[in-house]
Amino acid sequence: MSIPILNYSLATQNQRVNGFETSPGEEQPKVYTTDNLPTAxxxxxxxxxxxxQIFSEHQILSINKDPFLESQLRFNQIKVKDFIVALLLSDSFRYLNYNQNNNYRIVEMCIQRVLGRDVYNEREKLAYAVILADKGFNFFxxxxxNxxxxxxxxxxxxxxxxxxxxIAQRTRGEIPFNLKTPRTNLAYMNKQNSAQLLSSTALRKFRPQEQTPKAGDPAxxxxxxxDVSIISR
Incomplete structure (x- = not known):
């Protein structure tokens, strides 16, 4: 028997209230759609x-792209929604994001990038984290x-x-979700015994040649x- 999703209350966020912006600015989203028969x-x-949107700015690499899926989208064999789902379920997204974070961080990240909003509260994050643990990433x-x-x-x-x-009552906007780092915090990495972050090897310092002290330098x-004190002893 599968675990049902927990109930959680909604919060008043920016996307749930009417805006009063008089003119479009940098904080206004640009909508990309295939409704109007786009050109090449x-x-x-x-x-x-x-x-x-899915990989964030610093993860857009050539190895993460899928030319076959792109071709299907160009020739209208799949919809934008299908393309988004394929990117989320790809090995690249799983390796770069799912394998690097705990369930709570994955829930927060996917709600931001898929639904275009932040999580309402910790209760919603917990509810989806339970589903993720019970049903798996694909189901989530x-x-x-859907x-x-x-x-x-x-x-x-x-x-x-x-x-x-x-943001209400402010002149600046929030940091875009796809610019936030997908990596988890150091506390969770400590639990995972990450060798690359917890190396005990002393760091070697490099001093450029032009910064090497010369004769007469106070350094x-x-x-x-x-040297004098050692000799006097």
Whole structure:
């Protein structure tokens, strides 16, 4: 018997209230969609937006791209939603994100990038973390993309985006979700005994040649004093 999703209350976030912006600015999201029969150049932008939304800016590498899926999207054999799901379930996303974080961080990250909003509260994060642990990552992703919230905001043809980054009563916007680091914090890495972050080897310092002290440099006086004190003993 599978564990049902826990109940959680919704919170008043920016994307759930009406905005009062008088003119579009940098915080206004740009919508990428295939509804209007995009040109080849516009399709390149749509594909790029998909990679940027799911992988974040610093993970868009040539090895993470899938030319076959891109070709299917260009020739309308699959929808944008199918392309998004394929990127989320790819080996690259699993290796770079799922394998590097705990379930709570994965839930937060995927809700941000798939539903375009932050988690409502810790209760929602816990509810999806339980589903993720019980049903697995594939089930969790399909639960998000097949949700009513995803359908109402993005449908089959629109690339997910961060909805309304403008913060109430402020002039600046939030940091875009896809610019936040996908790595987990140091506390969790300590539990995983990560060798690359917890190396006990002393770091070697390198001093460029032009910074090496020359004769008469005051930096050499201390070593001279130490030499004299050793000889006097």
């Amino acid at each position: 150049y516009e399709m390149d932008e749509i594909i790029w937006a998909c990679y940027r 992703i399909k639960l998000l993309v 949700s009513q919230e995803y359908e109402e905001n993005f449908g089959q043809t629109t690339v997910p985006y961060q909805r309304r980054r403008l 050499l006086f201390l070593s001279m004093v130490n």
